Amino acid sequence: xxxxxxxxxxxxxxxxxxxxxxxxxxxxxxxxxxxxxxxxxxxxxxxxxxxxxxxxxxxxxxxxxxxxxxxxxxxxxxxxxxxxxxxxxxxxxxxxxxxxxxxxxxxxxxxxxxxxxxxxxxxxxxxxxxxxxxxxxxxxxxxxxxxxxxxxxxxxxxxxxxxxxxxxxxxxxxxxxxxxxxxxxxxxxxxxxxxxxxxxxxxxxxxxxxxxxxxxxxxxxxxxxxxxxxxxxxxxxxxxxxxxxxxxxx
Numbered sequence: 001x002x003x004x005x006x007x008x009x010x011x012x013x014x015x016x017x018x019x020x021x022x023x024x025x026x027x028x029x030x031x032x033x034x035x036x037x038x039x040x041x042x043x044x045x046x047x048x049x050x051x052x053x054x055x056x057x058x059x060x061x062x063x064x065x066x067x068x069x070x071x072x073x074x075x076x077x078x079x080x081x082x083x084x085x086x087x088x089x090x091x092x093x094x095x096x097x098x099x100x101x102x103x104x105x106x107x108x109x110x111x112x113x114x115x116x117x118x119x120x121x122x123x124x125x126x127x128x129x130x131x132x133x134x135x136x137x138x139x140x141x142x143x144x145x146x147x148x149x150x151x152x153x154x155x156x157x158x159x160x161x162x163x164x165x166x167x168x169x170x171x172x173x174x175x176x177x178x179x180x181x182x183x184x185x186x187x188x189x190x191x192x193x194x195x196x197x198x199x200x201x202x203x204x205x206x207x208x209x210x211x212x213x214x215x216x217x218x219x220x221x222x223x224x225x226x227x228x229x230x231x232x233x234x235x236x237x238x239x240x241x242x243x244x245x246x247x248x249x250x
Contacts, residue, residue: 010199014038047064048063048064134164164244201221
């Protein structure tokens, strides 16, 4: 993150407030006042912020969320007890972000779980207490047909709520594989509108970061963000760049 912003073309990053390295990430972000930072709400395949005793129906013995998102989505919708715990955890994540003192540029969710209407409702209602003004719309050209109604619903609900959002995302279909060639190709054919280019840069790759990212080429994505060719292509493709607050929020 620090290298990609200081020496490359990264404009914004999202913070997992329950991650083990969160203190280091916050310290680095504070050194980079031009980096826009948002909250990456984690409700699947990652660590919770609250202790297990507070959210026993959401996490395992190690206070981690599982990966059965379809099953969890049903539980969020049908079980009031689970929804109460979900609301408490979402609020705790917003509270933890607020405690960093970093301005809240945007909100998104791990594995785009805010496509779930219950998750979205809770983020919208709780987020307003913490200055929520912009969210990611994870809409990519060629999105799978079953997702398109959910993406349309998400867009309508964000618009009704007055929450700013991008028009499209680039990089979901090639998540973890956005090397220099892929990024240059994307920049050469950007759709009209406000877009977000989506990467996972790091100095190490794949399972060295987490088992669920086996096959991800994080280091290649970092190299792409540091590439002079990418910088030149980005300057040709987009005359206005920044975080969500810079581009979307008055």
